[in-house]
Amino acid sequence: MDAAEAVEAIQREMTVFARRARASAGRMHPELSLVSYTLLGHLETSGGCRATDLAAHYALDKSTVSRQVTALERAGLVERRPDPSDQRVQVVRLTAAGRRILAQVTDRRRAAFAERLADWPEEDLRRFAGYLERYNARAGHGTDGPAEA
Numbered sequence: 001m002d003a004a005e006a007v008e009a010i011q012r013e014m015t016v017f018a019r020r021a022r023a024s025a026g027r028m029h030p031e032l033s034l035v036s037y038t039l040l041g042h043l044e045t046s047g048g049c050r051a052t053d054l055a056a057h058y059a060l061d062k063s064t065v066s067r068q069v070t071a072l073e074r075a076g077l078v079e080r081r082p083d084p085s086d087q088r089v090q091v092v093r094l095t096a097a098g099r100r101i102l103a104q105v106t107d108r109r110r111a112a113f114a115e116r117l118a119d120w121p122e123e124d125l126r127r128f129a130g131y132l133e134r135y136n137a138r139a140g141h142g143t144d145g146p147a148e149a
Contacts, residue, residue, distance in 0.1 A: 032105060033068075039068055040102045041102065054069070
């Protein structure tokens with residue numbers, strides 16, 4: 001396999017991976033899409049942020065994030081509160097229910113990955129993790145188009 005064929009195979013397999021990830025998100029929690037799961041994860045890590053910050057971080061359209069945040073808010077998983085440093089700004093934060101659901105889905109996703117990778121040698125796992133980290137670090141430099149919702 002030459003470099004061009006390898007790139008084509010990577011693109012094809014990444015597409016399959018993304019489709020499976022989207023499909024499995026619904027099985028992990030019926031009301032939690034992959035985008036919603038990702039947004040909740042970022043809110044947990046960041047401690048909360050503005051919806052515009054979420055849009056910028058994931059290269060999503062502001063209207064897409066607004067719809068997602070509204071749906072998560074209706075589901076009781078996030079809340080909007082005024083920013084203490086600027087009352088004009090709304091900060092989106094996880095609720096206790098949001099933290100609980102995120103933890104449940106994260107545990108299920110980790111278990112699914114562990115099961116799928118159970119027979120991989122440790123060195124292969126380390127190498128694969130390193131390749132993904134390297135790929136995703138490069139993706140952060142604007143080489144990819146806008147993220148899909």
